[in-house]
Amino acid sequence: MLxxxxxxxxxxxxxxPSDCHSTALRxxxxxxxxxxxxxxxPHSRLLRSLVNHIPELASSTSSLDACVFCNVSxxxxxxxxxxxSSCNKPFQLVHSDVWGPTPxxxxxxxxxxxxxxxxxxxxxxxxxxNSKHETFAKFQQFHNLVKNKFGxxxxxxxxxxxxxxxxxxxxxxxxxxxxxxxxxxxxxxxxNGTAERKHRHLLDSxxxxxxxxxxxxxxxxxxxxxANYFINQLPSATLSNHTPYFLLHNRSASYxxxxxxxxxxxxxxxxHAPTKLSPRSTECVFLGY
Numbered sequence: 001m002l003x004x005x006x007x008x009x010x011x012x013x014x015x016x017p018s019d020c021h022s023t024a025l026r027x028x029x030x031x032x033x034x035x036x037x038x039x040x041x042p043h044s045r046l047l048r049s050l051v052n053h054i055p056e057l058a059s060s061t062s063s064l065d066a067c068v069f070c071n072v073s074x075x076x077x078x079x080x081x082x083x084x085s086s087c088n089k090p091f092q093l094v095h096s097d098v099w100g101p102t103p104x105x106x107x108x109x110x111x112x113x114x115x116x117x118x119x120x121x122x123x124x125x126x127x128x129x130n131s132k133h134e135t136f137a138k139f140q141q142f143h144n145l146v147k148n149k150f151g152x153x154x155x156x157x158x159x160x161x162x163x164x165x166x167x168x169x170x171x172x173x174x175x176x177x178x179x180x181x182x183x184x185x186x187x188x189x190x191x192n193g194t195a196e197r198k199h200r201h202l203l204d205s206x207x208x209x210x211x212x213x214x215x216x217x218x219x220x221x222x223x224x225x226x227a228n229y230f231i232n233q234l235p236s237a238t239l240s241n242h243t244p245y246f247l248l249h250n251r252s253a254s255y256x257x258x259x260x261x262x263x264x265x266x267x268x269x270x271x272h273a274p275t276k277l278s279p280r281s282t283e284c285v286f287l288g289y
Contacts, residue, residue, distance in 0.1 A: 097198075100112030105218070108128075110129060113126050117198055121239075121244045123248040205227035209223040225288055226289065
């Protein structure tokens with residue numbers, strides 16, 4: 001025998017010592033809480049709908065939302081509200097994230113890529129990586145491109161808390177360049193949602209390009225860079241049907257040079273011909289720009 005107590009309506013009400021903090025065996029005097037336990041701890045709204053079938057539930061259901069077991073076991077992340085911040089010129093805010101590793105390395109051994117996305121235009125730059133440690137070097141290349149080509153500086157960099165973005169070398173560089181570093185909270189990818197959505201868009205397009213061209217996964221690097229090239233020149237509903245290219249460069253993109261990814265092509269190879277009677281071209285597969 002473990003415990004002894006009085007029996008009430010078929011249940012044993014066990015009285016614990018006043019200094020005991022455990023609630024596992026403590027019976028409740030609230031009929032609604034009792035029925036909630038009997039029914040497997042359903043939501044309080046569902047219990048209220050059973051009032052016509054279980055009259056005891058009519059007494060009190062206001063305290064059911066405070067059930068410790070329900071709150072501990074059914075805890076969910078609160079919904080995120082849409083961001084109301086906006087930029088009025090390029091490079092006020094840049095989103096970044098690293099994707100990978102891939103299940104199959106590319107022809108050149110790449111297994112990651114890093115994205116840099118301008119919040120104003122949604123134009124994105126993609127750099128292929130052999131390892132995450134190259135992220136800092138790629139950001140320096142991107143920052144130099146922004147300064148030399150666009151004559152401006154990045155004001156804010158937003159990314160997750162991955163070690164490739166939070167190293168002392170990376171933080172010191174941002175501090176010396178006057179770039180504000182915004183890091184999302186752990187396990188909160190919603191705070192870096194622009195980069196996450198761009199990953200999904202890129203990978204959907206990458207899979208489509210590979211499948212349509214009947215190419216194996218080892219060509220993923222060529223496909224993802226081509227997908228990024230296309231997306232930068234396609235209208236977007238979030239940009240009022242403008243293209244990222246137009247908002248960044250203030251001119252429309254040209255489409256006359258485009259070819260189908262994976263199509264048959266015949267490049268001019270005269271400079272590689274060993275003799276004057278050698279072929280001037282050969283059958284090749286078009287893999288991007």
